[in-house]
Amino acid sequence: MSSLSVAMKVAVIGSGISGAVCASTLARNGVSVTIFESGRGPGGRMSQRREIGEDGKELMFDHGAPFFSVSNSDAMALVHEWESRGLVSLWKQAFGSFDCASNKFLGVQEGDANKYVGVPGMNSISKALCHESGVQSMFGTGIAKLEWLEEELPWLLKDSKGEYLGRFDGVVASDKNIGSPRFTQLTGLPPPLDLNLVPELATKLQHIPVLPCFSLMLAFKEPLSLIPAKGLSFKNSQILSWAHCDSTKPGRPTDSERWILHSTPDYANSVIAKTGLQKLSNETLHKISEEMFKEFLCSGLVSSLPFFMKAHRWGSAFPAKSIAVEERCLWDRNRNLAICGDFCVSPNVEGAILSGLAAASKLLQTSSSL
Numbered sequence: 001m002s003s004l005s006v007a008m009k010v011a012v013i014g015s016g017i018s019g020a021v022c023a024s025t026l027a028r029n030g031v032s033v034t035i036f037e038s039g040r041g042p043g044g045r046m047s048q049r050r051e052i053g054e055d056g057k058e059l060m061f062d063h064g065a066p067f068f069s070v071s072n073s074d075a076m077a078l079v080h081e082w083e084s085r086g087l088v089s090l091w092k093q094a095f096g097s098f099d100c101a102s103n104k105f106l107g108v109q110e111g112d113a114n115k116y117v118g119v120p121g122m123n124s125i126s127k128a129l130c131h132e133s134g135v136q137s138m139f140g141t142g143i144a145k146l147e148w149l150e151e152e153l154p155w156l157l158k159d160s161k162g163e164y165l166g167r168f169d170g171v172v173a174s175d176k177n178i179g180s181p182r183f184t185q186l187t188g189l190p191p192p193l194d195l196n197l198v199p200e201l202a203t204k205l206q207h208i209p210v211l212p213c214f215s216l217m218l219a220f221k222e223p224l225s226l227i228p229a230k231g232l233s234f235k236n237s238q239i240l241s242w243a244h245c246d247s248t249k250p251g252r253p254t255d256s257e258r259w260i261l262h263s264t265p266d267y268a269n270s271v272i273a274k275t276g277l278q279k280l281s282n283e284t285l286h287k288i289s290e291e292m293f294k295e296f297l298c299s300g301l302v303s304s305l306p307f308f309m310k311a312h313r314w315g316s317a318f319p320a321k322s323i324a325v326e327e328r329c330l331w332d333r334n335r336n337l338a339i340c341g342d343f344c345v346s347p348n349v350e351g352a353i354l355s356g357l358a359a360a361s362k363l364l365q366t367s368s369s370l
């Protein structure tokens with residue numbers, strides 16, 4: 001590594017698993033990295049939600065990705081490293097499939113050796129990577145403008161108030177809306193990246209279709225003992241696609257039994273068609289909670305009522321298209337700009353990890369040729 005490459009400054013937009021893996025890989029290779037995350041904490045769709053029950057006690061929920069699997073050897077090597085650091089663990093519980101038409105289980109399989117969870121929450125990996133040596137993390141800081149100046153440290157970043165956030169040699173963006181009109185739909189602001197700057201990437205970035213999902217967080221005083229599995233996929237339900245028992249994951253408190261239900265994309269789309277993408281009122285969220293819970297009750301699997309119930313909307317839970325399966329990220333060498341995330345490779349944690357690694361590799365090639 002040359003002394004020049006040590007001085008390379010890179011901004012990473014987003015602290016989901018792709019951005020966090022990219023930032024950590026860059027920092028380990030001597031790059032100075034700043035992560036900008038619009039959310040209050042790290043993890044993106046691998047976040048952990050903290051709620052307070054009526055008794056004042058804390059309730060934690062993995063309301064995004066419940067677990068992940070890996071098959072690629074590069075991703076596997078990272079997961080094994082995280083496992084040795086105590087950041088992830090295997091979740092060895094029985095999983096099943098439930099048919100809502102016949103109200104019967106179609107099958108239950110014993111836990112396998114490839115279902116990983118973050119410990120003590122799904123966000124533990126991103127949290128650790130965001131605080132590694134050489135990585136500075138700014139939470140609650142959304143990037144609203146990426147300006148290109150024909151000078152040293154050509155990228156200038158600003159937030160939604162137009163505040164200056166810094167100058168960088170390179171940028172990695174893990175936001176699929178960075179150059180898309182959907183950013184305007186969500187924020188009312190123009191997209192941060194002017195696609196005229198990166199004409200070769202423009203077509204791919206203009207519109208990436210997504211599937212939405214609602215998560216329903218539930219806490220019960222007593223275990224739901226009629227359910228023979230801790231993760232369930234639902235067949236023949238208009239409303240529910242998945243349920244899992246969060247409190248059976250390693251490292252979670254067991255003073256209550258916490259379940260999370262996921263809606264089908266069709267159900268989520270039908271709600272969004274009526275409400276749009278703006279913030280949902282408590283009344284609407286309550287109605288969604290009731291509809292999802294009623295469907296769970298109809299299965300005959302629920303033996304008691306929850307003491308806590310709250311819905312969360314994931315407007316872009318899963319990308320419906322992968323835009324860079326071969327390259328694993330988009331890259332503009334003239335601008336030192338990489339775009340990474342699950343939407344590049346595959347709509348899951350492994351795809352996001354591989355994309356973050358690919359983006360880091362592109363920037364490291366640049367830094368070594370400086």
Ligand SMILES: Cc1cc2nc3c(=O)[nH]c(=O)nc-3n(C[C@H](O)[C@H](O)[C@H](O)COP(=O)(O)OP(=O)(O)OC[C@H]3O[C@@H](n4cnc5c(N)ncnc54)[C@H](O)[C@@H]3O)c2cc1C
Binds near residue numbers: 037044046142318343
């Ligand atoms: C309900 C649900 C269930 C899932 N189930 C599974 C599963 O079982 N297995 C599996 O492998 N995967 C699952 N996934 C998918 C998995 O969570 C994602 O594939 C993965 O977490 C994506 O990581 P990412 O880094 O690409 O994106 P994200 O996690 O979305 O990270 C992007 C980050 O960028 C931030 N950001 C965006 N724009 C800006 C901006 N302008 N400025 C600053 N920050 C910004 C966001 O706040 C976010 O934190 C699930 C997802 C959901 C929502």
